[in-house]
Amino acid sequence: MSIWFVPRDAAARSMGADAVAAALTDRGETVVRNGSRGMLWMEPLIERAETRDGERVGWSNMTAVHIEQALPSEDSEHYVGPVEEIDYLARQNRWIYERVGVTDPLDPEDYLRHGGLAGLKNALAVSGDAVVDIITTSGLRGRGGAGFPAGIKWRTVAEQSAQPHAGESRDATPHKYICVNADEGDSGTFADRMLMEGDPFCLLEGMTIAAHAVGADRGLVYLRSEYPDAIATLQAAIDIARERHWLGDDILGSKVAFDVEIRVGAGSYVCGEETAMLESLEGRRGMVRAKPPLPAIKGLFGTPTVINNVLTIASVPSILARGAETYAALGQERSLGTQVFQLAGNIAQGGIVETAFGITARALVADFGGGTRSGKPVRAVQLGGPLGAYLPDDKLDVAMTYEALAAAGGMIGHGGIVVFDETVNMADQARFAMDFCVEESCGKCTPCRIGAVRGVETLDKIRAGQDVEGNTALLRDLCDVMTQGSLCAMGGLTPNPVLSAINQFPEDFQSPVIATG
Amino acid sequence: MTITRQPEWNAEEAAALIAPIVAAESGPVLLCLQAVQAHYGHVYSDAIALIADACNVSRADVHGVFTFYADLRETPPPAVPVRLCAAEACQAVGARTLKAEWSAACEASPELATLTGVDEPIFCLGNCALGPAAMVNGELIGRADVARLCQAIDAAQAQERPL
Numbered sequence: 001m002s003i004w005f006v007p008r009d010a011a012a013r014s015m016g017a018d019a020v021a022a023a024l025t026d027r028g029e030t031v032v033r034n035g036s037r038g039m040l041w042m043e044p045l046i047e048r049a050e051t052r053d054g055e056r057v058g059w060s061n062m063t064a065v066h067i068e069q070a071l072p073s074e075d076s077e078h079y080v081g082p083v084e085e086i087d088y089l090a091r092q093n094r095w096i097y098e099r100v101g102v103t104d105p106l107d108p109e110d111y112l113r114h115g116g117l118a119g120l121k122n123a124l125a126v127s128g129d130a131v132v133d134i135i136t137t138s139g140l141r142g143r144g145g146a147g148f149p150a151g152i153k154w155r156t157v158a159e160q161s162a163q164p165h166a167g168e169s170r171d172a173t174p175h176k177y178i179c180v181n182a183d184e185g186d187s188g189t190f191a192d193r194m195l196m197e198g199d200p201f202c203l204l205e206g207m208t209i210a211a212h213a214v215g216a217d218r219g220l221v222y223l224r225s226e227y228p229d230a231i232a233t234l235q236a237a238i239d240i241a242r243e244r245h246w247l248g249d250d251i252l253g254s255k256v257a258f259d260v261e262i263r264v265g266a267g268s269y270v271c272g273e274e275t276a277m278l279e280s281l282e283g284r285r286g287m288v289r290a291k292p293p294l295p296a297i298k299g300l301f302g303t304p305t306v307i308n309n310v311l312t313i314a315s316v317p318s319i320l321a322r323g324a325e326t327y328a329a330l331g332q333e334r335s336l337g338t339q340v341f342q343l344a345g346n347i348a349q350g351g352i353v354e355t356a357f358g359i360t361a362r363a364l365v366a367d368f369g370g371g372t373r374s375g376k377p378v379r380a381v382q383l384g385g386p387l388g389a390y391l392p393d394d395k396l397d398v399a400m401t402y403e404a405l406a407a408a409g410g411m412i413g414h415g416g417i418v419v420f421d422e423t424v425n426m427a428d429q430a431r432f433a434m435d436f437c438v439e440e441s442c443g444k445c446t447p448c449r450i451g452a453v454r455g456v457e458t459l460d461k462i463r464a465g466q467d468v469e470g471n472t473a474l475l476r477d478l479c480d481v482m483t484q485g486s487l488c489a490m491g492g493l494t495p496n497p498v499l500s501a502i503n504q505f506p507e508d509f510q511s512p513v514i515a516t517g
Numbered sequence: 518m519t520i521t522r523q524p525e526w527n528a529e530e531a532a533a534l535i536a537p538i539v540a541a542e543s544g545p546v547l548l549c550l551q552a553v554q555a556h557y558g559h560v561y562s563d564a565i566a567l568i569a570d571a572c573n574v575s576r577a578d579v580h581g582v583f584t585f586y587a588d589l590r591e592t593p594p595p596a597v598p599v600r601l602c603a604a605e606a607c608q609a610v611g612a613r614t615l616k617a618e619w620s621a622a623c624e625a626s627p628e629l630a631t632l633t634g635v636d637e638p639i640f641c642l643g644n645c646a647l648g649p650a651a652m653v654n655g656e657l658i659g660r661a662d663v664a665r666l667c668q669a670i671d672a673a674q675a676q677e678r679p680l
Contacts, residue, residue, distance in 0.1 A: 014644055283582065301544070439640075
């Protein structure tokens with residue numbers, strides 16, 4: 001009897017995967033709800049295998065109506081053949097995403113059969129210090145955008161002694177924390193979400209390895225409220241992990257004690273900034289803190305705290321399982337290992353591409369992405385989220401590494417790539433970037449809080465054709481103040497999309513427009 | 518048409534709701550506000566003083582947290598909330614047009630407008646390869662258009678049961 005795989009990922013569900021799964025069940029078929037393979041233009045992509053771990057063949061863009069008519073066959077125009085041989089997937093190098101789309105995300109046996117816990121077992125066999133050394137050797141850098149070396153951050157936390165919560169009189173127990181930043185607010189990014197929905201045990205395993213490495217006893221995942229499916233899946237995984245002693249007082253019989261809780265965000269983009277996230281976790285307004293002190297020394301409630309992005313932590317189990325040297329052999333310069341790129345916006349083949357650092361933006365957009373969904377020429381690509389620069393089509397040959405992108409005036413950010421076709425108006429996009437900063441600024445520092453408001457006003461004057469030259473000079477000056485004077489990346493990087501739009505697409509700022517963005 | 522009813526404010530019940538949070542957490546204010554909203558659908562103004570007393574902070578502190586976060590509501594939510602993504606990846610595939618079309622549909626039908634509420638833009642639902650993205654009553658919609666939104670609203674209403 002065949003087994004059918006129908007993704008439970010939110011993106012697949014947003015295209016009707018639940019109805020497809022129900023229709024298969026109604027026909028008496030066995031259905032496994034897997035994660036998504038990340039070929040999102042094919043969703044719902046359903047797969048069939050003869051045994052649980054057998055070769056899987058697939059059908060793309062299925063609907064319940066298709067299933068009600070007949071079980072799909074190899075003659076169907078939706079048939080895509082053996083799924084793992086599809087070029088898009090076969091050309092990737094999946095480390096973080098090795099199980100996503102393959103396993104049932106909430107089946108712990110499936111997790112073990114596909115290499116789960118191998119990294120944690122290797123970690124528990126050596127000292128915490130040795131684990132920090134392994135992470136340092138791997139060259140792993142923070143995937144949240146800043147690219148800070150994870151090993152150095154972990155070393156700092158490991159060297160601190162645990163502290164009780166500052167100002168807390170009731171509970172004087174000393175703690176260290178592992179805080180995972182899952183406040184993935186950048187438009188064009190969804191890799192954290194898909195990992196948490198598609199392989200939540202991987203995140204928990206990575207957090208546990210980090211806890212062993214630095215001597216932390218508590219873990220928190222700050223997860224945005226816009227991701228209800230990820231919240232539910234991760235919570236279910238935490239419950240299962242506790243039952244299995246993958247979390248708790250005596251993890252895998254090792255005497256390591258560590259537990260994880262989810263904290264749900266409340267709709268604030270700036271809380272993705274690490275110190276604002278700490279404020280929010282402490283129950284306050286998400287206002288950015290000045291650094292120093294570094295969170296690694298005085299973080300959550302004044303305790304030493306590791307703050308890493310979901311993808312950083314999810315890289316850890318595979319590094320421990322497959323070896324730091326193998327990982328560090330991938331990539332180039334000081335951008336080692338793999339990055340999970342996310343192809344989004346106006347793109348024919350959007351989704352997840354995990355590959356070694358160093359691939360060009362053009363290879364991602366053209367070869368993997370297949371150009372625009374509309375079929376019109378690519379005009380602009382925004383790399384690295386709402387605070388990243390817009391690049392024109394002729395600048396896409398840049399290598400996707402921290403170093404090469406910085407040299408080209410861009411940034412890798414969280415790996416999001418948003419494609420726009422020729423219908424985009426870049427003055428609208430520049431205005432949106434400033435307006436987004438108005439909306440989401442925490443208000444602590446003046447360049448960001450007031451600069452963004454003045455930026456919108458000045459852009460409106462430029463768009464209306466009022467003294468374009470003078471106002472553009474003023475806007476550049478304002479952007480300089482925001483870049484130099486803001487406390488965090490919100491105000492400091494908002495000038496990236498604004499100035500790149502003006503510099504790369506000046507023609508859009510010459511003719512007055514009426515519509516507002 | 519079924520309208521989701523929100524529970525009436527009950528100070529004793531609310532106090533019992535937040536007491537375990539205050540007892541267990543070092544920084545409980547935001548968690549208390551979220552718990553009140555999860556139960557009552559919005560944050561009744563009486564909740565501010567209640568939380569301030571329970572957490573031993575000023576009402577201004579609680580009010581400050583309440584007003585900072587976009588998710589926390591002063592008024593009951595609409596029966597079937599519709600949120601359209603307004604961020605860049607969805608802009609690239611017609612989010613601005615969808616917003617205009619949706620606004621027109623709501624203007625043409627006051628009943629629809631009441632049912633779904635004023636569209637409060639949301640910045641990114643994590644469905645950036647299948648935009649424009651929308652969320653209808655908590656359900657994510659990919660490649661949204663007015664017809665798909667209306668379909669999802671009908672499905673949400675069919676599921677709703679009066680309390």
